[in-house]
Amino acid sequence: MSYASQIARRIASLQKKGSSPFERRKSPFDRKRTMPGSNTDASENIARQDDPIGSCKVTCSALNVRSGAGSGYPRIGGLTNGKSVQVYAVEGDWLKIKYGTGFGWVAKKYTDFKGSSLPAGALFEVIVTGSVKVRTGPGKDNNSIGTLHKGDRVVVYEVQGDWYRIEYNGQVGWFHGSYSEVVPGSETGEQPPGPGPGPGGNDDDKVAAAGKDAEAYARYLMGLGWKYTYNSEERWKDGYYDCSSFCCRCWAHAGYDFGHSASYSMAKKCDEASATVASLNDVIPGDLLFFSLSSNSHYKGISHVAIASNSKEMVDPGTKSIAIVDPKSSYYDGKLVSIGRPGKMM
Secondary structure (H helix, E strand, O other): OOHHHHHHHHHHHHHHHOOOOOOOOOOOOOOOOEOOOOOOOOOOEOOOOOOOOEEEEEOOOEEEEEOOOOOOOOEEEEEEOOOEEEEEEEEOOEEEEEEOOEEEEEEHHHEOOOOOOOOOOOOEEEEEOOOEEEEOOOOOOOOEEEEEOOOOEEEEOEEEOOEEEEEEOOEEEEEEHHHEEEOOOHHHOOOOOOOOOOOOOOOHHHHHHHHHHHHHHHHHHHOOOOEEOOOOOHHHOOOEEOHHHHHHHHHHHHOOOOOOOOHHHHHHHHHHOOOEOOOHHHOOOOOEEEEOOOOOOOHHHOOEEEEEEEOOEEEEEOOOOEEEEOOOOOOOOOOEEEEEOHHHHO
């Protein structure tokens, strides 16, 4: 079964259980939606404003309700601490809420809103993993209207087989979902750290920024409660990991793609590109720490990899859990054989 189909089934399952923000709306797979600016079914916008996307409570003593999404709009009322309201849209730092017989806007930071920051009607967000044509319909026989490139982030509104429906330059567009990865947690509204900083090369600032992004993403994944697996295919699926797939994911998010490399292959790529660090005392966030934990015939005997936070902490994708560990702890002491800095290869 394709990953797109798995996502579709997952969302459908959540709808049946009533645990999804889509539970109060008709399934997006059961009705047509039209992108803003398209000339097809123009009577129905893709973001239906009559469907709540969640709810929240006021966390300050008094919260102004305004006529628009910004402090410059007129005040039309107020809410008191603990007041619960339904949320219909998110625009930057502002929430559209039900107020009286109409709608109003409140500052999100004064609420406990945890719902999706994606547009209403969206299913999830993806990161594009390679250049792919955007077409007028779900299939290669449809005309091309443009191209998505590696690293692009787009919001998906519908899934048909392996094809994803998106908004592209104000039009309805479709592309093959195999050229993308779903941003973990985006289908539930939990957003990971932002996209990587772009090419690094020998620019120390950009290399450091890429490393920080990889390390931040590692901490984000750590909080998802994923399970360790020895299965060579399962480890690349959302919800599962091993040390190499975990670190590959983090650096792919930051902008460097190792592909589906094993830990020792990652180390070899870093060595061959002279993207290495001499000492643990010199590490920066995002550096890859390669360990030899057992006797084997791999490159440098490497059998494990983790992501450094600093010289005293690393995000360790171990077999029991993903945790913050001291690379000099008794288990790892004396077993560090190589340190890679992938940002230098970007």
